[in-house]
Amino acid sequence: MVEPTSSGKSVLRLEPPFRTESDLLGEREVPKDAYYGVQTLRAVENYDISGVRLRHFPHFVIAIAQVKKACAIANHELGLLPTDMKDAICRACDELVDPEGTESNAPDGKPGMGEIMRQNFVVDMVQGGAGTSTNMNANEVIANRALELMGFEKGDYAKCHPNDHINKSQSTNDFYPTAAKVAIHHMHHELTKAMADIRDSFSAKAKEFDHIVKMGRTQLQDAVPMTLGQEFTAFATTLKRDYPTVQQAAARFHTCNLGGTAIGTGIAADPRFSNTAVKALREVTGLPMELAEDLVQASSSVGAMLFFSGVLRRVAIQLSKICNDLRLLSSGPRCGLNEINLPPMAPGSSIMPGKVNPVIPEVFTMCAYQVVGYDSTVAMASEAGQLELNVFEPVIIYSLVMSIQVLTRGMDTLRLRCIDGITANEERCEELVHNSIGIVTVLLPHIGYKKASLAAKTALKEKRSVADVVVEMGCLDKEKVKELLKPEAMTQNKPPSKGVERSHTPERSVTPDAKRARQA
Numbered sequence: 001m002v003e004p005t006s007s008g009k010s011v012l013r014l015e016p017p018f019r020t021e022s023d024l025l026g027e028r029e030v031p032k033d034a035y036y037g038v039q040t041l042r043a044v045e046n047y048d049i050s051g052v053r054l055r056h057f058p059h060f061v062i063a064i065a066q067v068k069k070a071c072a073i074a075n076h077e078l079g080l081l082p083t084d085m086k087d088a089i090c091r092a093c094d095e096l097v098d099p100e101g102t103e104s105n106a107p108d109g110k111p112g113m114g115e116i117m118r119q120n121f122v123v124d125m126v127q128g129g130a131g132t133s134t135n136m137n138a139n140e141v142i143a144n145r146a147l148e149l150m151g152f153e154k155g156d157y158a159k160c161h162p163n164d165h166i167n168k169s170q171s172t173n174d175f176y177p178t179a180a181k182v183a184i185h186h187m188h189h190e191l192t193k194a195m196a197d198i199r200d201s202f203s204a205k206a207k208e209f210d211h212i213v214k215m216g217r218t219q220l221q222d223a224v225p226m227t228l229g230q231e232f233t234a235f236a237t238t239l240k241r242d243y244p245t246v247q248q249a250a251a252r253f254h255t256c257n258l259g260g261t262a263i264g265t266g267i268a269a270d271p272r273f274s275n276t277a278v279k280a281l282r283e284v285t286g287l288p289m290e291l292a293e294d295l296v297q298a299s300s301s302v303g304a305m306l307f308f309s310g311v312l313r314r315v316a317i318q319l320s321k322i323c324n325d326l327r328l329l330s331s332g333p334r335c336g337l338n339e340i341n342l343p344p345m346a347p348g349s350s351i352m353p354g355k356v357n358p359v360i361p362e363v364f365t366m367c368a369y370q371v372v373g374y375d376s377t378v379a380m381a382s383e384a385g386q387l388e389l390n391v392f393e394p395v396i397i398y399s400l401v402m403s404i405q406v407l408t409r410g411m412d413t414l415r416l417r418c419i420d421g422i423t424a425n426e427e428r429c430e431e432l433v434h435n436s437i438g439i440v441t442v443l444l445p446h447i448g449y450k451k452a453s454l455a456a457k458t459a460l461k462e463k464r465s466v467a468d469v470v471v472e473m474g475c476l477d478k479e480k481v482k483e484l485l486k487p488e489a490m491t492q493n494k495p496p497s498k499g500v501e502r503s504h505t506p507e508r509s510v511t512p513d514a515k516r517a518r519q520a
Helices: 038-046 058-077 083-097 113-119 129-149 162-166 172-208 228-254 273-285 295-300 303-329 359-383 393-417 426-434 438-462 466-472 478-484 487-491 512-519
Strands: 002-004 010-012 018-023 026-031 213-218 221-227
Touching (some): 058 083, 083 162, 113 129, 172 228, 172 273, 213 426, 221 438, 221 487, 438 478
């Protein structure tokens, strides 16, 4: 198995007994009990890049198995695979998909067969060859398990071959992106659940804080009053609006190029394979998979991945902005805004006693920066693709699955360790509102901009309340000012006057040609 060394590099532990396997480059010894083969061994030696292996993303391994199973079913239906081999391949794929749901005969406390097979997905996520090493890692693991199930020894590829049987009617160039799309679709459900959960947490806090009046701010300067509930409602609305956008972006992964083989022309595959395999993939995954209209275009384009990455970037940035707001609102506790309290998660300093920092919003913001970086990688790799294949798909796929993982875990951490525990400093909010110059804005309809500006300037210069200055100027009497500066008057939109409808578009003169166009 792959093990880290003290230098940080990874090595593949090779212990006897061995079996000998050969490929285009010659013979190599592979551990007899390993489910991977010679091409996987070479890939591990070649690509010790990220240290992140295929097995670290169970959804990706599951998607790989589902696509391979669909292809085996299609090949059998077309008379290209015998029944016993098809059954063995499908059984191996099922074990990969659900290690706990298949018979493994493993002793208590020992990993089942499916988990053992997953551990044999040892190739680095970042690799050369446009994903060929991932495909061959899968082909070899499934072939060797199928051989066992048929009663043969691992490596006896004459009975079931990684290329001739597991990879039949496929190329890396159609299998790999199809598996990645299925994996990303699987993973996005965890992401959208995290989004829904954090949205609900913001909504719950919005209801809790609905009665608390505070100052709104623009450009870090006092603006006009609002409620803390309105502020948190806006946070929830941000997540609410992004939720369907993520779902719509994930739906783009329902189109695949399976059966297009090398460049989309379907060379070396039965002409019926594409439709048959995609139909089987729908049944295996439960997803509404469709065959791309133009397989050559679908084989060279990573447009769906580029689009999805951009959506993840949007979610990350918008939520990071919210984290910045939370840090500002909680700043202090005595020399900042201090309108809200974030739950204390850790001592904040090794030298300043009593200091507690907003570590959870901080860590999510770092998650957002990672996602932005991954998106930049996806953009550059997408642009760099040439002619009929984008050879940089491995780093695109790695960036996408890492973005989903970082965002999902980051949102769960932010919700559980920060948002759910936020409390409000109601007295502080009230104090800031009544000391604010911005509340003069609510008096505009009654005293006009010029007098309101003068009142604001005077109040600021003399360090007095706006209400006192307005009364002293004779603009309004004390009772009227008191009525206008009530919290509900300052934070709620007034309904239109009775019998008057609000028009969002001004009336325009309509030409005869325009009238005829409307009628048409």
